[in-house]
Every structure is written in C-alpha cells, then in structure tokens.
Amino acid sequence: MPPALDAEAFATEQNALGQVWTLLGWTRDVAREGDWFTAHLGGRSVFVQRFREGLRAFENKCAHRFFPLRQGEAGNGPVICGFHHWRYNSDGMAIGIPKSEEMFGATPRDMGICLRPVEIEICGSLIFGRFASAGHTESLRAFLGPLFDIVRAMSPDGIAPLRGASVLPFNWRFAYEIALDDYHIVAVHSDTFGKRGYMLRDRVQYERSGPHSAYCAARVPDLLEGIAAACNAGTYRPSNDYLIMHLFPNIALVQTHVATVMGVRYVYLMLLQFVPLAPDTTQLRWWLWPSPFPTGDTPLQRVFRRISMPISLPLTRRGMLRILAEDNAVCAHLQAHARPDDGSPRLGAMEERIGWHNEAYRQVLEQAQRDAVRE
Structure with a gap:
C-alpha cells in the first residue's frame, strides 16, 4: 500500500x-x-x-x-x-x-x-x-552540495520574510511532485505560467545534484555550480529567468523576477515546505522575501523601491498563493481518487525531475531498511 x-x-x-x-x-x-x-x-x-x-x-x-x-x-x-x-x-x-x-x-x-x-x-x-x-x-x-552556498547567500541574517501556513487534505508527495512538474502549466495555470503554451524541453535547463534538482527557464550549463561560485565570490545577480531549486526531501526554493518598473527590478525569493502530517494531510509552510543581492539601483530608484515595496510584496504574495491554490485543487483530486493498484506513473520529458526525486526517495527507504537489519 x-x-x-x-x-x-x-x-x-x-x-x-x-x-x-x-x-x-x-x-x-x-x-x-x-x-x-x-x-x-x-x-x-x-x-x-x-x-x-x-x-x-x-x-x-x-x-x-x-x-x-x-x-x-x-x-x-x-x-x-x-x-x-x-x-x-x-x-x-x-x-x-x-x-x-x-x-x-x-x-x-x-x-x-x-x-x-x-x-x-x-x-x-x-x-x-x-x-x-x-x-x-x-x-x-x-548533503546540499552547491545548494549549500546558494541557500546561505539567499537567506542571510537579518531578513524578515512574510510567512504563512495551511493544512491541506492530501499526501505531501502529491504536493511536492506537482512542484516538480512543468507539463501541467497549460491545463492548470492557463492565466499565468501557461499563457504562452507548453515549454520546450530543449530551451530550459534541468539539473540534478545528488538527491536535489533545479529548473531554470533558460539554458545555463553547470547551473548550480555557477550560481554557487558567484555567490561565494559576491558577484551573483539574479537574472530575469525563473529559477526553482528542489531540496530533498520536501523544500522548493523559488527565485522569480515579477516586474520591472521605472527601471527597478523586483526579484523575490519564495521558500515552500511540504510537511507530512498524516497519509492524507500535509502542512504547507511558506516564506517570501525580496532578493538580498545588490540591485544596482540609482539613488532615485532606491527611493522608489522603498516606497513601492509595501505594494509589490503583497501583490507577489497574492500571485504565489493563487498558483498554489490551483495546484492544491489538483492534489486534492489525486488524493480522493488514489487507489492501491494505481501502479507507476508514466512520466514525460517535462516531468523528468519527478523521476529523479522518486529515485532518491527509494534510496532513502532502502538505506533505512539496511540500517534496521544491522541494528
């Protein structure tokens, strides 16, 4: 079962x-x-x-x-x-x-x-x-590999993120896997991510790092190693390309450029955690904060950013929660109709990272079984 x-x-x-x-x-x-x-x-x-x-x-x-x-x-x-x-x-x-x-x-x-x-x-x-x-x-x-330096740079001391939590009526893996799935965006997020149709696999970057993975909306060879090196050198600057990093077992760290107004680029980081509470119950915890990296703003742009931040941050939060609500509706249906004989899913090219996660998941369970035998 x-x-x-x-x-x-x-x-x-x-x-x-x-x-x-x-x-x-x-x-x-x-x-x-x-x-x-x-x-x-x-x-x-x-x-x-x-x-x-x-x-x-x-x-x-x-x-x-x-x-x-x-x-x-x-x-x-x-x-x-x-x-x-x-x-x-x-x-x-x-x-x-x-x-x-x-x-x-x-x-x-x-x-x-x-x-x-x-x-x-x-x-x-x-x-x-x-x-x-x-x-x-x-x-x-x-354990984190290059993601250690990235996470450290993206979550420095002193940040005060917006935060929230909710309890959802489905298994945590449904929620985590839909965050690894880039094939559903047209059907589920037609007004946001899916507006431009299906993504082309050869135009995006998938990268695997141990049990973790990453997606970038542009082809960037050595994606995580490159970002980690730039973070360590103090030269990293977020691009306009959507970036999501999945940290095994249950974290998604998103970097998104939401808008550019008056030459001011608004880049935010979102941390999502899908906490297992019961077979059919998950706690979603989330945090949202502005990118901590230097922006290169002029003095006037710094003033504009400070004035506009109380508007842009809640708007970003609302958009994030809307997308999560659309995903959650799908997961609730998956839970309601899950059966013991469902078998293995048929994963396509834009669902490749689900397969990577499932492989890491199986390895952890197998390691626990070996440890139990030794004890």
Missing part, C-alpha cells in the same frame, strides 16, 4: 525521512536565550531551543510519560514538562525530578535519563535537523 493510503507505510516512510537533513525553521525565531519553536521531523514533533550553550533540538516528548514538552508553535522558557514537572537541561538530561529518590529510588543524575536528540546544522538563516542514523552521517554542506 502506498503511504498516501496506508498509515503503516506512511510511518515507515517518515521514519526513513526523519534521518535526512530537513528544514526545521529559522534562526530569527530563536534569537534570544530561552526561545523555542516546534516543527515536524520524520512524522514526529520536535522542538528547537536556544540555550546559553547554543542551539539544541530534541524530540518533543518527555522521557517520563511521553507528554509533549512544548505545546504551541513557539515560546520562551526552560524545558519543564507540564505533566509532572520534570526539568531538562541543554543536553536534554533530566536534572530536576520531583521527589526523585522517593519515587524512583535514585537521584536524577544517577537515573541518567535524556531526551532523544535531534542533530542540527545551520545554512544561512535556516535550521536543518535529522535524527541520528548509521546510514546518514554526511554534513549538511555535503
């Missing part, structure tokens, strides 16, 4: 994907000591918190009776369980257990009880995490 229809298959899938570097959130959301936020990783609730010693992350579950330590999306304060007041330190160790010796016959130190840790690394303003496993030991930089 596919994970879109079966809870057991979904749990197996999520256990495997929880061992892969996955976006948890933004550093700006844990700027002060004690700040925390919750996220989902591998089908489990986790929380990221800033301690005096630095950022740490743990599964959001007390080691005593498995009560959620953090309730809600974000907050500030020490790690104290609301069920029995067990208290944990920055290493996830239970250091405060009420009446410990009377109730358990030992001190908290002697008991040595710890929360399940989440490994975390930072790229730009983004915090990634994973559960430790024997089959996935590479650093975040190694």
Whole structure:
C-alpha cells in the first residue's frame, strides 16, 4: 500500500525521512536565550531551543510519560514538562525530578535519563535537523552540495520574510511532485505560467545534484555550480529567468523576477515546505522575501523601491498563493481518487525531475531498511 493510503507505510516512510537533513525553521525565531519553536521531523514533533550553550533540538516528548514538552508553535522558557514537572537541561538530561529518590529510588543524575536528540546544522538563516542514523552521517554542506552556498547567500541574517501556513487534505508527495512538474502549466495555470503554451524541453535547463534538482527557464550549463561560485565570490545577480531549486526531501526554493518598473527590478525569493502530517494531510509552510543581492539601483530608484515595496510584496504574495491554490485543487483530486493498484506513473520529458526525486526517495527507504537489519 502506498503511504498516501496506508498509515503503516506512511510511518515507515517518515521514519526513513526523519534521518535526512530537513528544514526545521529559522534562526530569527530563536534569537534570544530561552526561545523555542516546534516543527515536524520524520512524522514526529520536535522542538528547537536556544540555550546559553547554543542551539539544541530534541524530540518533543518527555522521557517520563511521553507528554509533549512544548505545546504551541513557539515560546520562551526552560524545558519543564507540564505533566509532572520534570526539568531538562541543554543536553536534554533530566536534572530536576520531583521527589526523585522517593519515587524512583535514585537521584536524577544517577537515573541518567535524556531526551532523544535531534542533530542540527545551520545554512544561512535556516535550521536543518535529522535524527541520528548509521546510514546518514554526511554534513549538511555535503548533503546540499552547491545548494549549500546558494541557500546561505539567499537567506542571510537579518531578513524578515512574510510567512504563512495551511493544512491541506492530501499526501505531501502529491504536493511536492506537482512542484516538480512543468507539463501541467497549460491545463492548470492557463492565466499565468501557461499563457504562452507548453515549454520546450530543449530551451530550459534541468539539473540534478545528488538527491536535489533545479529548473531554470533558460539554458545555463553547470547551473548550480555557477550560481554557487558567484555567490561565494559576491558577484551573483539574479537574472530575469525563473529559477526553482528542489531540496530533498520536501523544500522548493523559488527565485522569480515579477516586474520591472521605472527601471527597478523586483526579484523575490519564495521558500515552500511540504510537511507530512498524516497519509492524507500535509502542512504547507511558506516564506517570501525580496532578493538580498545588490540591485544596482540609482539613488532615485532606491527611493522608489522603498516606497513601492509595501505594494509589490503583497501583490507577489497574492500571485504565489493563487498558483498554489490551483495546484492544491489538483492534489486534492489525486488524493480522493488514489487507489492501491494505481501502479507507476508514466512520466514525460517535462516531468523528468519527478523521476529523479522518486529515485532518491527509494534510496532513502532502502538505506533505512539496511540500517534496521544491522541494528
């Protein structure tokens, strides 16, 4: 049974994907000591918190009776369980257990009880995490390859993106795969992307980088390596060509030139994450912010940009949400009509990146099976 229809298959899938570097959130959301936020990783609730010693992350579950330590999306304060007041330190160790010796016959130190840790690394303003496993030991930089330098440059400290989230009634892979599909634009986005008809495969750039991929609306050899090198050299300037980068397992990073007015080019970045919640439920998280790269504006153009930004940013948001709503309607139909005997899809040239993603997905599941056998 596919994970879109079966809870057991979904749990197996999520256990495997929880061992892969996955976006948890933004550093700006844990700027002060004690700040925390919750996220989902591998089908489990986790929380990221800033301690005096630095950022740490743990599964959001007390080691005593498995009560959620953090309730809600974000907050500030020490790690104290609301069920029995067990208290944990920055290493996830239970250091405060009420009446410990009377109730358990030992001190908290002697008991040595710890929360399940989440490994975390930072790229730009983004915090990634994973559960430790024997089959996935590479650093975040190694995992992302050239995308590490690109993401770092596109999400520098200090940006304050617009953000939103919604819960959608379909499996996360339907949502992610439609974002990898450039064949549907005429049928689904006839007033926007599909206005000019079907794209020609030989006029666009598809590129694969490990489990990740990218699309550019122009032929650009060595696309990702070239952008990464320019970012590192401080010479990267966005073109007018639409660019979308898919970071395995569930992120899409879009760079889009939306308009040029009075010589001012408006380029925005959109980060989408399709978070699996259940076989038939996905949380879509999105962030939108102006490109942080130098614009070359004249003094007059800088003034015009500053005045017009409160207009252009909401308009860009509205356009993005409209396109997502059109995609979501398709995904809801796919979920409603999914059946166990559907078989494998027939992918065309403009759906090639779906095949790449599915291959990486299968490799992660197979690695998890090998790890389970070794354990």
